[in-house]
Amino acid sequence: MTEKIQIDVWSDIACPWCYIGKRNLEGGIAATSNDPDAPQVEITYHSYELSPDTPVDFDGSEIDFLATHKGMPKDQVSQMLDHVTQVAQGAGLEYNFDVLKHTNTVRAHELLHFAKAHGKQHEMAERLMSAYFTEGKHVGEIDSLVALAAEVGLDADAARAALQSQQYLDDVRADQAQAVKFGIQGVPFFVINGKYGVSGAQPADAFAQVLRQVWAEETEPAAS
Template sequence: MSASSLMTLAGPGGNAEAVPGFDRGMNVDIWSDLACPWCFIGTERFHQALADFEGRDDVRVIWHSYQLDPNLPEHFEGSEIDYLTESKGMPRDQIEAMTEQVAGVAAADGLQFDYANLKVANSRLAHHLVHLAQLRGVATEVNRALFAAHFEHGEDIADKDVLTRIGTEHGLSADEIGEALGSEQYDTAMRSDTDQAKGIGINGVPFFVVDGRFGVSGAQPVDTFAKALTLALEDAPEGGGCCGGSCCG
């Protein structure tokens, strides 16, 4: 693990997924954007590392919103290539090469990105759904479903019907989803997440804070996440783990 991929920092705090009986172990805080391909790749690599981690049953994942392009239109009439060419001011062939490279990396990790059918959409409402899912203890499952819907299945993650279907498939009620989507409560929660990120020096996603002490930036290899988890376990403060996203005294 290189110094550039792992750093020591102060705990961010945050609201964790509800885990019945959970009173020990470590928290992993993850900042990501549901419209970010590297966030999908990076979080899937983290999930793979976590699945093989001996202390996985004592790990609690806390999801944080970080919109890379909050001014993205709710719906864009055009392809991802069209949007990136227009917004970045880069030649179309260069954008196509970039997306092909990202899709190739994703494919090597078993993810089937479909840029030809990807629907450009503002991720704000999708983040609202994740915040609701976090209160119900299913944020990880909803996150993964949203990433797959956007990047692999060509679904519109700004469409309330799509979001309602994904939420209800993971145990949320249609009524509570309807109240959550577009609410000021979750806009405030998103702003709070972004402020937290800025407070600990995060300026890009994905970003992972393991046990409130170790930061991992970017879509690092599975082995990097595995080493970070192991280091946090072996170097845990005397007397136990952490709570509330940062180590308790």
């Protein structure tokens, strides 16, 4: 029996294109679900920090942060955010940069590893991204993260203990080290079966095409 296609996704929950890429990947999988021989897929999320030097409590707007971090004029940043908001809408996502609370994401990544250990990584990734981009929740504070963990069915006390002790920080760093080895310099980045790399928030139909191609290669009988 053929194993599932393994998709390893390097992303940051504070990356707008990562949420779009996540949704488009899901759309690509859905598009193949009615195929006579539908690809079977298993997804694992890995940590990547776009701005590891960001303070937990950033005093300013997303425009303020990007203007400073990227050295861009504020009006240009505003246009960039308007564009990504429109692209997000096309993927069925609602971005609210006016209420977004920019923060350091390392704790959110630790929580994703905690969730993975308890079989809830996919639910946690979705909840974190929605909380950040749509609801304006502070995903850098332990209290807020614990509340979000509880919402997806994780034990709040266990989540708090894991975050306070930095139990999963080594796993975050291991993901980041692997990204360096792969030469990943931007996210989202998708590694398929450990040998194919797909960069960026590709359209859903592009993901569907890749999945069908890889599945055909994996299920093709070996030559005698």
